[in-house]
Amino acid sequence: MPDDGITFERIRERAYDIWDRNHRPAGFDVEFWLLAERELRAEAPGGTSARRDGGGGDVSPQAT
Numbered sequence: 761m762p763d764d765g766i767t768f769e770r771i772r773e774r775a776y777d778i779w780d781r782n783h784r785p786a787g788f789d790v791e792f793w794l795l796a797e798r799e800l801r802a803e804a805p806g807g808t809s810a811r812r813d814g815g816g817g818d819v820s821p822q823a824t
Contacts, residue, residue, distance in 0.1 A: 764807075766800045774800055 774796035779788070801807045 764801065764804050766797070766804060770800060771796050 771793065775789075775792045778792045778796055778799075779785070782788075782792075
């Protein structure tokens with residue numbers, strides 16, 4: 761695994777924060793864990809965004 765500084769503890773803390781912000785629902789442990797990990801990787805230097813389309817916000821329709 762690459763040394764990106766993302767530790768088990770950091771993921772746990774982020775997952776807890778996401779769970780708490782979402783009114784502490786039961787049964788979403790794995791989803792919140794994966795979301796936390798994805799967010800931390802995206803925020804890391806050289807991290808990749810969760811978006812695959814290149815990001816960039818609004819996409820206006822092209823004139824034909």
